[in-house]
Amino acid sequence: MSGFATRKTRRFKAALALAAALLAVSCVSQPDYYAPPEQRRPSLGPDTSRLKHYIRMNDPAAPDHILRDISETVEGDAWRWTRQRPMLRFVTPKTDGLRLVMDFAFNGETMKETGPVTIRFLVNGHLLDTVKYETEGAQRFEKAVPKEWLAEGEDAVVAAELDKVWVSPQDGNKLGVILSGAGFLD
């Protein structure tokens, strides 16, 4: 093996050098920082718009959207009682391809007394649909809204009219549905 000794030593050194070079290049230098990229939309932020296109009842901005017949109290950190003719307002940044969405539920106790409930859904005074609900529990109403009924950047008023509500025998308080969110989605 002696004939190979010198060459082997050289090769060994070369291999060591290569290994060192490899380690050096493989420790990928991460960029120290990046600058913000191009903004997809004007940077308005979450709290700068007066009204949203959809609101959950636990959102701090929910009271701004409520026009009538919805409780001021958030129950269970998520929902509010409505009365007979809840009404909300929204702003839609576009008018095309939107659906009115209302997430709500019927309480089993109240429905036992009221029986099936029929709700008329209106957008800016236009009747969108009338639906009869016969079972308790969670419901979602959703239906496409004709774009002519909406105006970009302006208030859209949404109303739901219940044909009957539960009336408290003690204080006459009226309870409609358990509302968790409403608005426009695409």
Place this chain on the structure above:
Amino acid sequence: MPQAAYIVFGWLFTAAVSMAAGRMMLWRMGIALTRTEAAAFAFLLGSAVVSQVTFVLAASQLLYKGVLLGAGVAILGLRRWIGGGAPEEAEFDAGPRWARVAAGALAIPFLVLYLSNAMAPETSPDGATYHLGLVARYYRERGFTAITTNFYASLSQGMEMLFLFAWPFGRHSAGALVHLNFLAALAALVVCYGRRFGFPVAGLAAALAVFVTPVVGVDASSAYNDVAVAAVLFGLFYMVRLWDERRTSGSAAAVGVLAGFAYAVKYTAFLGAVYAGGYLLWRMWRKPREMARACALVGAMAAIWILPWMIKNAIIVGNPVSPFGNRIFRNPNVHVSFEEKYAAHMRNYGELESNWAIPLEVTVRGQRLNGLLGPAFLLAPIGLLALSMAEGRRVLLAAALFTLPYAANIGTRFLIPGLALWTLAMALVLSRWRPLVVVFVTAHAVSSWPDVLKRYAEPYAWALDRMVWRASLRIEPERQFLEEHWPPIQVARMIDELVPEGKRVLAWDGQPLSYLKRDVVVTHQSAYGERLERILWTPLIPELQPTRVLRFTLPGKPVRRVRARQSASGTVDQFLVSEMRLLRGGRELPRRSTWKLRAWPNIWDVRDAFDNNSVTRWASWERLRPGMFVEVELPSPTVVDAVVLEMPDEQTEARPELEWEDAEGRLTAIGGYAEHTGPPPLGMRQDAMYAVKAAGVDYLLVFVEGFGFADFNGKQQQWGIRHLSERMGYHLYAIR
């Protein structure tokens, strides 16, 4: 010239050049061998050389037909000019003539079956997609290009370099035939090993048993690399033994070449180098100087084949062992979470109820683990009796070592690298009673023949099922064969017809890249693809939408730096921030180009948390760990009275906190925040397609049963896509 002739030329030219290069190496190394041994070793060593020559040409952007032809002719000419040959030894006892005749009679039908299938148009799952897909791309682009969107391009590709050498002449089939050569070399070496070390019948039986094994046959007849790994590792095992007997520099150098080439063919074969190194250390530890010399020689030779692949990866994807080791070699191309998910999947294939199902799957059923060894291998434990023999212990030690990667990937073909050694151990035991070994091999051969195999294996077991000579000889044109028997080709044709050159397609499933000229990126094959998949799924999955809004209140003093970090350790969740907003007086501070954005880990996506796009988000792409953060450094102290984080709901375990630095550099941590659920943003589909288009994708390929198809197809206007065509359930859309 007919296409079949080109295929045969590509195959034989590559084999001849490999043999010539190998003969010169054997001569230079002065290794005395029998004629059959010399042929097999010359092929292996020469293949290593041809593979490396092709690597150099690819790295030099010199992949032209003429250059490859010239390189091959030069090697053939050099061999002829030098003319020297390695010293030749006399053949050893070959065992009884009847055994050789019987083995030949059993092997020939399988050889014909394999040739017929290897020469047929390539339709193997991995061969047609990435093994040859990358080869086709390298040749089209005249060499290596910086492929960061397909982790397969980061695996070592020593075998693909041989396919590439044959590609300009014989395309797909020449590659598969080149792989088949390695099966011949493997069988020859097993036979020779038995003869040289005094158990010719066992060697012959083991060689034949491996040769007819169904998964070995289908793998060797495809443009894969498992049988090549098996041949190189067995050659290494064999050469280590020869070195042990001779202790010459030449045999040590050959050990190094084979160890390095094994790694170059497949990462998992790095164990070849471990075996060689361990063996040298064990045998020479009493002579440290000689040991150091031998190890240095083996290491230096191995490095010639190992380091180029590492350096290529270090340069292109920032990780020398990509797609593994991403926690150590952090890079933007492969996520840590992907590596973990992929490794977990390979350990189970997502289908096995328990590892106890493996023995039957890999021997009899063959469907869920992609291939079968044949029921005869249910007797494999018999091989352990070979532990009573010195030879058996040697063989079993290497077999166990080379089979270790099976724990990380339980596909049947991952048993191939150690299979010849396991089979040799079985044959050593069985050949004590010759009738037994004859029955074993004959029964195995009969049960491995396609017509018999169909009777017991599962219907979609990966195995050869017939001769296809009309297609192999191109009497039935390749195009016609593929269109009639292989649906994926229709999708490839659709893409090539409708997508202009230079445009990129995003797909969810692997496509036959070797038949495609367009750039198709598959979502799960890179960090790039995974990010885009998340973006496209965000409008469809409420949990991905940034509806969780956290508001941290600050005292309203000048702030230099704000960091949102999290302090939980999670098992599944990642840390995700869709948008991070700095507010003053209820209004968001406009993001300036002078802001410095940072994140740990995965700084590369930090801009996604500051782009005002509802569907992009910064993600850690690894499990929750305390200290993960996203931060903004402002160019000068600025009054900020609130910081808002918008996050997806899918991270339930993350515990976000805020840390801010005042003008004097004092850090203050804020643990509390107000949280509410915001509305799903409007226009998410347009936002998604905007981001996808901005990332360089022009087309989408969606399978009719794939997630989101109904939404993509039904809401094209909202997505901003246009349906172009459909083939075999795959719908192609152009992004407007």
